[in-house]
Amino acid sequence: MTYIAKPKLHHPALTKNSVGYTRRDYEGKISTLCAGCGHDSISAAIVQACWELDIQPHRVAKLSGIGCSSKTPDYFLGNSHGFNSVHGRMPSVLTGANLANRELIYLGVSGDGDSASIGIGQFAHAMRRGINMVYIVENNGVYGLTKGQFSATADKGSKSKRGIINSDEPLDMIGMALLLGATYVARSFSGDKKQLVPLIKGAMEHKGAAFIDVVSPCVAFNNHAGSTKSYEYVRQHNEAVNRLDFIEGREEITADYAPGEVINVEQHDGSIMRLRKLSEDHDPTNRIKTMNYVQEHAAKGEVVTGLLYIDPSAVDLHEHLNTVTTPLNQLTAKELCPGSSALDRINASLR
Amino acid sequence: MKPTDISRPDYFHKVVDCQYACPAHTPVPEYIRMIAAGKYDDAYMVNWKSNVFPGILGRTCDRPCEPACRRGRVEEGNVELRKPTEHGEPHAEPVAICRLKRVAADNKAKDGVAKRMPKAPAKKNGKKIACIGAGPASLTVARDLAPLGYQITVFEADPKAGGFMRTQVPRFRLPEEVIDEEVGYILNIGNIDYKGGHRIESMKALMKEGYDAIFVGTGAPRGRDLEIPGRKEAAANIHIGIDWLNSVSFEHINKIGKKVIVLGGGNTAMDCCRSSKRLGGEDVKVIVRSGYEEMKASPWEKEDAVEEGIPILNFLVPKEFKHENGKLIGMTFEKVKAEYDAKGRRNLVPTGEPDHFYPCDDVLVAIGQENAFPWIERDIGLEWDKWGMPKVDTVTMQSNVPTIFFGGDAAFGPKNIIWAVAHGHDAAVSIDLFCNGEDLKVRPDPMVNLVSQKMGIHEWSYDNDISEQLRNRVPWKDKKLTLKDIKVEVELGFDPKSGFAEAQRCLNCDVQTVFSEKLCIECDACVDICPMDCITFTPNADEAELRTQLSAPSLHAKTQDLYISPELKMTGRIMAKDEDVCLHCGLCAERCPTGAWDMQKYLIEMTHAGPACHKKTPQKKAA
Numbered sequence: 001m002t003y004i005a006k007p008k009l010h011h012p013a014l015t016k017n018s019v020g021y022t023r024r025d026y027e028g029k030i031s032t033l034c035a036g037c038g039h040d041s042i043s044a045a046i047v048q049a050c051w052e053l054d055i056q057p058h059r060v061a062k063l064s065g066i067g068c069s070s071k072t073p074d075y076f077l078g079n080s081h082g083f084n085s086v087h088g089r090m091p092s093v094l095t096g097a098n099l100a101n102r103e104l105i106y107l108g109v110s111g112d113g114d115s116a117s118i119g120i121g122q123f124a125h126a127m128r129r130g131i132n133m134v135y136i137v138e139n140n141g142v143y144g145l146t147k148g149q150f151s152a153t154a155d156k157g158s159k160s161k162r163g164i165i166n167s168d169e170p171l172d173m174i175g176m177a178l179l180l181g182a183t184y185v186a187r188s189f190s191g192d193k194k195q196l197v198p199l200i201k202g203a204m205e206h207k208g209a210a211f212i213d214v215v216s217p218c219v220a221f222n223n224h225a226g227s228t229k230s231y232e233y234v235r236q237h238n239e240a241v242n243r244l245d246f247i248e249g250r251e252e253i254t255a256d257y258a259p260g261e262v263i264n265v266e267q268h269d270g271s272i273m274r275l276r277k278l279s280e281d282h283d284p285t286n287r288i289k290t291m292n293y294v295q296e297h298a299a300k301g302e303v304v305t306g307l308l309y310i311d312p313s314a315v316d317l318h319e320h321l322n323t324v325t326t327p328l329n330q331l332t333a334k335e336l337c338p339g340s341s342a343l344d345r346i347n348a349s350l351r
Numbered sequence: 352m353k354p355t356d357i358s359r360p361d362y363f364h365k366v367v368d369c370q371y372a373c374p375a376h377t378p379v380p381e382y383i384r385m386i387a388a389g390k391y392d393d394a395y396m397v398n399w400k401s402n403v404f405p406g407i408l409g410r411t412c413d414r415p416c417e418p419a420c421r422r423g424r425v426e427e428g429n430v431e432l433r434k435p436t437e438h439g440e441p442h443a444e445p446v447a448i449c450r451l452k453r454v455a456a457d458n459k460a461k462d463g464v465a466k467r468m469p470k471a472p473a474k475k476n477g478k479k480i481a482c483i484g485a486g487p488a489s490l491t492v493a494r495d496l497a498p499l500g501y502q503i504t505v506f507e508a509d510p511k512a513g514g515f516m517r518t519q520v521p522r523f524r525l526p527e528e529v530i531d532e533e534v535g536y537i538l539n540i541g542n543i544d545y546k547g548g549h550r551i552e553s554m555k556a557l558m559k560e561g562y563d564a565i566f567v568g569t570g571a572p573r574g575r576d577l578e579i580p581g582r583k584e585a586a587a588n589i590h591i592g593i594d595w596l597n598s599v600s601f602e603h604i605n606k607i608g609k610k611v612i613v614l615g616g617g618n619t620a621m622d623c624c625r626s627s628k629r630l631g632g633e634d635v636k637v638i639v640r641s642g643y644e645e646m647k648a649s650p651w652e653k654e655d656a657v658e659e660g661i662p663i664l665n666f667l668v669p670k671e672f673k674h675e676n677g678k679l680i681g682m683t684f685e686k687v688k689a690e691y692d693a694k695g696r697r698n699l700v701p702t703g704e705p706d707h708f709y710p711c712d713d714v715l716v717a718i719g720q721e722n723a724f725p726w727i728e729r730d731i732g733l734e735w736d737k738w739g740m741p742k743v744d745t746v747t748m749q750s751n752v753p754t755i756f757f758g759g760d761a762a763f764g765p766k767n768i769i770w771a772v773a774h775g776h777d778a779a780v781s782i783d784l785f786c787n788g789e790d791l792k793v794r795p796d797p798m799v800n801l802v803s804q805k806m807g808i809h810e811w812s813y814d815n816d817i818s819e820q821l822r823n824r825v826p827w828k829d830k831k832l833t834l835k836d837i838k839v840e841v842e843l844g845f846d847p848k849s850g851f852a853e854a855q856r857c858l859n860c861d862v863q864t865v866f867s868e869k870l871c872i873e874c875d876a877c878v879d880i881c882p883m884d885c886i887t888f889t890p891n892a893d894e895a896e897l898r899t900q901l902s903a904p905s906l907h908a909k910t911q912d913l914y915i916s917p918e919l920k921m922t923g924r925i926m927a928k929d930e931d932v933c934l935h936c937g938l939c940a941e942r943c944p945t946g947a948w949d950m951q952k953y954l955i956e957m958t959h960a961g962p963a964c965h966k967k968t969p970q971k972k973a974a
Contacts, residue, residue, distance in 0.1 A: 003809040007817040007936055011884045011903040012428020036874040036944025044879035219944040231872045235921050
């Protein structure tokens with residue numbers, strides 16, 4: 001938290017992207033979170049990703065619930081649409097917005113409290129339905145705003161700042177997302193932007209439900225010895241399965257890497273993601289194997305990160321519902337009302 | 352790269368670009384903050400201690416600090432802040448450091464400052480020092496040594512002290528009362544015997560008078576002449592620039608012809624043309640051999656001349672003074688162009704155009720100054736170089752005759768006031784060491800202090816909210832008045848309000864970002880918040896490689912250092928901060944959860960002559 005606004009002055013060599021904006025143009029208000037909060041790094045990663053993707057800020061809708069994480073949409077994309085909803089209800093508001101206007105890029109930002117406790121039902125159904133969105137959980141394992149009680153994602157056996165050992169099983173958001181049909185599932189760490197930024201970019205390009213679990217240490221209440229969500233613990237136990245190097249448009253791929261190291265995943269719309277494999281026995285296109293892989297490594301105390309699963313042939317809710325390509329909010333009476341003669345015909349057929 | 356050793360006094364000194372560039376190393380941000388706080392007396396005294404003539408320099412300094420100022424570099428890439436104004440397209444500009452000095456001088460309480468001036472001790476130390484010439488260099492020596500108990504005698508050919516500042520700088524730039532006041536502060540210290548109107552004709556004779564040391568601060572008193580056809584015949588209307596300015600200053604001359612040509616592209620030429628304009632010159636023009644850009648005059652002095660309607664014609668080499676019946680009627684010039692050879696050296700090559708003729712009534716020749724020491728006998732043992740300059744040590748200011756010291760323009764040729772002051776300080780240190788029988792080569796360490804500015808979680812003892820204002824313009828008095836009377840000062844100076852606004856543009860580069868790697872948890876908060884993308888965490892490498900790994904491109908690798916931390920305990924990476932365009936806004940420190948970043952004020956003050964320089968009382972090592 002800081003009292004002065006970040007100066008508008010920027011580095012003299014700051015460049016503009018193809019839509020005419022600098023990275024700084026994607027920033028929001030000055031953050032009021034605690035100094036050193038992982039969430040601020042995630043905000044910075046979102047800013048970077050949107051700038052690199054040449055996204056027009058007004059084509060993004062950022063939605064959130066309640067909590068430290070859900071405050072963050074105020075701190076990035078200051079020129080985008082925003083909706084700060086009720087606790088745990090971001091997914092349903094997002095679903096409604098997405099149905100009304102399928103042309104925006106939907107960015108849902110939530111936390112472990114907002115998504116894994118009060119909003120767990122909403123989370124589950126949003127994943128099931130395959131809403132075209134990026135769902136980021138800023139996961140720190142504690143309720144920071146209420147002074148550090150364990151949240152539902154806190155690992156069993158981890159220690160709170162006051163010395164209490166957590167006896168509850170953690171809720172596995174990655175496992176749930178995989179199980180419930182999310183078509184892009186990733187985990188990352190707020191302290192590793194080199195990994196996180198491409199993952200956010202990939203998620204924004206993905207047509208379907210994209211879920212990213214970002215371990216984001218709470219410096220105020222969960223960054224001590226005994227915590228499994230501290231900067232130090234995550235750095236020591238981070239097992240990255242792959243690096244998402246870049247995302248190509250619909251261009252032909254020329255492989256720069258030795259065979260076997262690189263996987264090109266062609267998506268439904270023809271775009272291609274290039275993954276640099278770091279783990280030999282992980283196949284990011286196999287959902288069942290991925291579930292096993294994540295569970296096995298979790299049992300060893302490792303935090304598996306990277307793009308864990310991607311369904312190249314993903315489709316979204318609009319395709320399930322067979323909606324028209326025009327956003328529903330742009331349909332007028334002309335398209336929606338067939339007229340009295342059509343009504344008469346229908347009525348006649350029912351007599 | 353090796354971790355940066357911030358205990359070395361010169362590391363952070365370089366970060367304070369203005370202070371580093373100032374020959375006298377005036378603590379610029381320190382006094383600018385005082386001006387912003389309305390503490391004009393304090394600001395004046397900080398200046399006075401370092402540069403001796405704040406009021407004079409605040410009007411006339413060559414300001415090497417301003418081209419160095421970080422603000423100029425920062426504004427360079429921030430074009431969107433610079434909306435066109437009535438004065439045209441604004442450009443990136445440094446803080447108006449020089450004119451802020453004047454704000455301190457103009458607004459101080461006169462007796463408040465006078466009360467704080469040092470006084471000579473009642474008990475003298477028995478050493479006698481002669482200062483020849485009463486310009487800025489000699490007066491600085493006198494000021495530094497008189498409070499230590501030395502008996503100083505200042506000899507000056509003119510009746511009043513001040514030297515070049517009094518005799519050549521025109522009154523419309525520097526009013527006489529400012530000179531009187533600041534020269535007075537020195538002469539009133541006591542122990543200084545001022546002998547005005549007393550020209551030293553013989554060094555030999557002076558050396559016999561029993562002085563323990565002699566300081567020569569006689570300036571560069573001879574203006575260079577231009578020996579081309581017609582010079583002798585038209586002599587009545589051809590004047591040497593500095594002599595003419597001198598005569599104008601003493602009111603021996605109070606008018607000039609209607610058409611005036613000023614030859615030369617230095618600051619003296621600018622003073623000549625603007626003075627001519629005030630003494631009846633209606634059609635005054637400056638004609639230079641070089642291109643406009645390469646002229647020696649400071650850019651602002653050129654702009655001021657142009658502002659007063661004086662055209663500057665370039666690439667014209669003087670060929671002949673034209674005269675009729677013994678009276679000057681004009682000059683012819685050969686038009687040239689600049690051509691650069693393979694080594695990048697410039698040659699002025701005739702264009703082949705017919706010669707240009709400009710009619711005129713008077714010509715002022717301001718094409719350079721030379722030193723002249725006709726009064727120093729060549730058989731006193733002093734060594735001279737092939738250009739007729741005494742051989743002087745650049746650090747100690749001592750000549751090969753141990754008792755004779757040089758400073759100011761007399762030492763290494765024409766420079767400016769602030770260099771003369773710096774020479775004066777160095778010579779005073781040397782004379783003091785010399786009179787105490789100590790080694791002149793062992794120079795005193797500067798006083799260095801580094802103190803945290805943290806007052807609370809988000810409170811600092813300096814204003815870290817960065818002003819986005821562009822440089823304020825110093826208001827001018829109405830041209831109708833200033834062009835009529837040579838004694839009316841052109842610049843009005845900033846008033847307290849605009850002075851405050853300008854002071855707020857200062858980036859407080861002396862408040863340093865100090866990093867403690869042991870406290871860092873590598874959360875990236877500082878990297879994310881830094882508005883200038885100065886901070887990078889990366890694996891260590893050599894400097895060239897590291898500079899390619901930075902968050903933002905390194906723009907001034909030759910002059911701006913990287914601040915490198917030791918390896919961090921968690922990832923083994925290092926923190927690399929490019930000092931180049933840091934705003935010193937302190938956001939890295941505010942966002943740091945562990946206090947690994949702290950904003951610490953770095954104060955470096957040059958040690959002037961006095962007991963601190965002597966080995967008998969050794970200095971504490973800088974922390």
